[in-house]
Structure formats: C-alpha cells, structure tokens
Amino acid sequence: MKAGAIQATAGAGSLVAVTYTPVLARDLLGADEFFVTLLVASYATASFVSSYLFGRAGDIYERRTILRIGLILSVISFGVLLLAYDQTMLYFVRVLNGFSIGMYPGALAAYAYETHMKMGRFASFGALGWGLGTAFAGYAAIFDLRLAFAAASALFFFAFLSAMTLPKVERVRIAVPLFPIETLRRNFPVYAAFLIRHTSASAVWALWPLFLIQIGGDYLMIGIVQGVNSLAQVVFMLTLADRVDCRVLISLGLTSSIVCFLWFMLVQNIIEILPSQILLGFAWACLYGGSLRYVTERNQERATAVGLLQSVQALAGMLGPICAALIFSVWNNYMPIMVFGIVMSALAFLVFLVLGRNLSRTVLPAALSPTGPEQIERSAG
Numbered sequence: 001m002k003a004g005a006i007q008a009t010a011g012a013g014s015l016v017a018v019t020y021t022p023v024l025a026r027d028l029l030g031a032d033e034f035f036v037t038l039l040v041a042s043y044a045t046a047s048f049v050s051s052y053l054f055g056r057a058g059d060i061y062e063r064r065t066i067l068r069i070g071l072i073l074s075v076i077s078f079g080v081l082l083l084a085y086d087q088t089m090l091y092f093v094r095v096l097n098g099f100s101i102g103m104y105p106g107a108l109a110a111y112a113y114e115t116h117m118k119m120g121r122f123a124s125f126g127a128l129g130w131g132l133g134t135a136f137a138g139y140a141a142i143f144d145l146r147l148a149f150a151a152a153s154a155l156f157f158f159a160f161l162s163a164m165t166l167p168k169v170e171r172v173r174i175a176v177p178l179f180p181i182e183t184l185r186r187n188f189p190v191y192a193a194f195l196i197r198h199t200s201a202s203a204v205w206a207l208w209p210l211f212l213i214q215i216g217g218d219y220l221m222i223g224i225v226q227g228v229n230s231l232a233q234v235v236f237m238l239t240l241a242d243r244v245d246c247r248v249l250i251s252l253g254l255t256s257s258i259v260c261f262l263w264f265m266l267v268q269n270i271i272e273i274l275p276s277q278i279l280l281g282f283a284w285a286c287l288y289g290g291s292l293r294y295v296t297e298r299n300q301e302r303a304t305a306v307g308l309l310q311s312v313q314a315l316a317g318m319l320g321p322i323c324a325a326l327i328f329s330v331w332n333n334y335m336p337i338m339v340f341g342i343v344m345s346a347l348a349f350l351v352f353l354v355l356g357r358n359l360s361r362t363v364l365p366a367a368l369s370p371t372g373p374e375q376i377e378r379s380a381g
Contacts, residue, residue, distance in 0.1 A: 002166055003112040004125035006159045010071060010108075011126035012133020013155035014101050017078055019226055020148045021094065022209045023219070028145060029087050033207060033328055037321035039091060040206045043098035044317030050102025051314050055307010056180065058107035063303065064166050067111065070103025071160040079153035082146050102314060106307030109292065113302055114169055119293045120241025124234045127285070129155075131230030142220055180304050187298075187305060189355035190250065190291050191312045193348045197254055197287065198313055200344030202320025203327070203337050204261065211334045217270040228274055232281025241289030246297070247356060253287025254349040261341035 025031040025039055058066050077096040084090040112122045133155055140147035184191065212222050241249065260283050263276040295305035327336050 002162050003108060003115065003117060004122060005162045006067070006071070006108060007112070007122060007125040008129030009133075009155045009162070010074065010104070010129070010159040012129035012136075013074065013078060013152040013159070015130040015226065015230070016133050016148055016152040016155070017081060017097060018205075019209060019222060020145060020219075021081070021090075022207070023213075023222075024081075024084070024145055024149075025087065025090060026210065029085075029090060031087055033210065034325050035087060036210070037206045037325035037328075039094055040202070040321040041318045042091060043094045044202070044314045044321070046095045046098030047102035048311050048314035048318055050099045051106065051307050051310035054103040055106030055310060056304050058110055058303030058307065059301050063107040063111045064163065064168075066107040067104045067166075068160065068163045070100060070107075071156055071163050073100035073103065074156040075153055075160055076100075078149065078156055081149035081152070098314070102310060105310045106303040109296060109306040110303035111166070111169065113296045118242045119296055120237045120243075120289050123241060123285070123289050123292055124237035127230045127233030127237055127281070129230075131227040131234065136223075139220060139223065145219065180301065180308070183299060183301055183305055183308060187295055187308070189352055190294050191308065192355060193250065193254060193352035194287065194291055194309065195312045195316050196351060197257055197345050197348035198316035199319045199323065200261075200341040201257070202317045203324040204264070204320075204341050206321035206324040207328065207334060207337070212270060212273065214334070215267060215270050215273065217273075221270050225270070225273060225277055229277035229281050229284075232278045233285045234281075236282045236285035237289050241285060241293065244286075244290075246290040246293040249286040249290025249293070250352060250356075251349065253283050253285075253290060254345055254352060256283040256286065257345040258342055258349070261338050261345060264341075265335055265338045 021039065022036045025036050026033075031039075054066055054070065074097070077093065077100045080093050080096070081090075084093050109119070109122065113119060133151070136151060140151050209222055212225060217225065244252075256279060260276060260279045263279065264273070267273045267276065291309055292306070295309050296302050299305040323340060324337050327340060328334075330336075
C-alpha cells in the first residue's frame with residue numbers, strides 16, 4: 001500500500017504540472033504554440049535520459065535510495081515552477097522536472113512487484129492520483145494558476161514521506177550492462193508498438209490544454225476532463241489489467257486509441273469531450289497496464305525493463321511535440337494532429353501484430369534468481 005500511495009501522489013504531482021505548464025507558458029508568459037511544443041519535448045528528453053540511467057541503477061543499487069533521491073529532487077524542481085516568471089527560466093526548470101521525474105518509476109515498479117503487488121493494481125494507483133490531483137489543482141488554478149504548481153510540489157513531498165517509511169525487501173541484485181541489448185531485444189515488439197502509438201498521443205497532448213480552451217474549457221473544466229480520464233483508468237486497471245492476457249490488453253489499447261482520436265475530431269464543445277475520456281482511460285489502462293505487466297513478469301532485470309519502458313514513453317514524449325509543432329506550423333489547426341494520432345495508432349497495432357507473434361508466454365516468479373553471466377548478490381531494498 002505504501003508503494004501504491006507513492007505511485008498515486010507522485011503521479012498526481014507530475015500530471016498537474018504537465019496539464020498546466022502549457023497554459024502558464026502561453027497565457028501568463030506570452031509563449032506561442034511552437035515554444036509550448038519545445039517545452040514539452042525538452043521535458044521528455046530529460047526524462048528519457050534519466051529513466052534509462054536510473055532504471056538500470058535500480059537493479060544495481062538499493063531501490064529505496066534511488067526512489068527517495070528522485071522524489072526529493074522532484075519536490076524541489078517542481079516547486080521552482082512557482083518562480084518561473086519568464087520563458088527562459090520556465091524552459092530550464094522543465095528540463096530539471098523531466099530529469100527528476102525519470103529517476104524513480106523503474107525502482108518503484110520493481111519494488112512493488114517484488115512485494116507481490118499486482119501490476120494492474122499498482123498502475124491504478126497512479127491513475128487515481130492523476131484524477132484526484134488534477135481535479136484539486138484545477139480548483140486551485142481558479143484562484144491563481146501558480147497554486148497548481150504548489151500543489152504539485154506538495155504531492156511529491158507526500159510521496160517522499162511515504163518512501164522514507166518503506167521497509168527493506170530481500171532481493172537479487174543484478175549486474176546489468178550499460179547498454180542492455182538483450183532486454184531491448186526480448187521486449188522489442190512491446191517497446192516498438194508503445195513508442196509509435198505514444199508518439200502520436202504525445203503530439204496530441206502537447207497542445208491538449210490549448211485545444212480544450214478552444215472548444216470552451218476553462219481551468220476548472222480542464223481539470224475535470226483530466227480527472228474523468230484518470231478515474232476511468234482506475235476502473236479499467238482494477239477490473240481488467242490483472243485478469244486479461246497482457247498481449248490482448250496491448251492490442252485492445254492500440255485499437256481503442258484509433259477510435260479515441262477519431263472521437264476528438266468530431267467534438268464541438270467541452271461537454272462532448274467528456275465521454276471520450278472514458279474511452280481514453282480504457283485505451284491507456286490496457287496499453288500501459290499490459291506493457292507494464294509484460295516487462296515485469298517476463299524479465300529478471302525488472303527495474304531496467306521498466307526503466308526502458310519509461311524511456312520509450314519519454315522518447316515518445318520528445319518526438320510527439322516535435323511532430324505537433326511541424327504539423328501545426330503547416331495547417332495551424334488541431335485536427336491534422338488528431339489524424340496523425342489515428343494513423344500512428346493503426347501502424348502501432350500492425351507492428352505489434354507482426355513482431356509480437358513470437359512474444360514469450362513465460363512468466364517469471366517475483367523472487368527468481370537470474371542465471372547465466374549476471375553477477376548475483378543478496379541485497380536489501
């Protein structure tokens with residue numbers, strides 16, 4: 001439950017900042033859409049590097065230490081958003097945010113798995129945090145937009161306090177190569193499909209708050225829309241993610257994403273977007289829950305495998321805004337970005353079907369000791 005609480009509060013803090021930073025950049029600091037996409041891409045790039053480095057570190061060093069360092073740096077870096085009063089400072093603060101946010105997820109997911117927490121349930125805590133956190137921050141933003149960032153830092157602080165109370169867990173420490181090519185090869189169909197789909201999704205999310213404002217949303221409605229999506233994720237992660245084969249879940253996530261992006265093209269006002277968030281919650285619960293289960297259940301170097309999944313997600317978060325900027329510069333409209341989402345989600349599904357035919361069905365027990373060339377030693381944490 002402590003790992004779940006950390007997942008919930010830290011997830012809430014990160015999504016609060018992701019949701020309201022584009023609004024801060026444009027409405028308070030006078031940035032244009034191009035700068036907003038650059039901001040998102042730089043955040044994702046820093047997260048990509050950090051997820052790769054510290055995912056591996058979570059298998060080599062004590063996981064609780066990696067987790068605590070990442071969370072306390074998140075408390076500090078997200079709190080500095082309150083002091084970002086020009087575009088240059090906002091840019092560098094978001095890079096720091098991205099680096100700190102990439103440090104802890106691999107270690108946290110591996111810790112949760114090895115304490116016998118089901119991955120669907122674990123992921124649902126993150127979605128619950130996203131929903132409650134963004135709804136709370138949306139209310140705070142009515143009074144002052146920067147209060148949303150104060151809320152984000154406070155949420156990370158609560159996560160850090162929970163991390164300080166985590167008990168030691170006996171585990172196997174694995175010597176992971178600097179470039180884990182075998183881990184990449186073993187999970188490549190999942191990583192490839194995830195990257196393609198999430199790149200297009202990240203293109204949509206880069207300007208998502210601005211799109212919601214265009215169709216009649218205000219700061220509170222943006223929080224409500226995000227909250228509906230997140231709470232839908234909770235329901236579907238709890239009811240499906242641990243009961244359905246992970247390969248089926250990934251396929252469902254990709255195909256429902258196609259329908260979801262098509263829905264976005266058809267909405268005329270902020271109320272019509274709300275039902276689509278239930279479908280979006282289903283899509284992400286299946287895709288993320290299935291992918292997270294696959295890499296934790298079928299890999300001995302779990303923190304590394306989860307770290308690589310987070311890196312893939314961050315890489316998509318870097319590529320997506322670049323694509324959004326290019327598309328928006330040509331058409332100056334949000335709809336072509338939605339078309340991009342439809343096409344790329346369909347491509348991701350085809351890639352997964354073709355490459356995923358030989359995916360391993362072997363599920364490794366949580367405490368299985370690795371064999372072969374890896375060096376093994378008992379470790380607490």
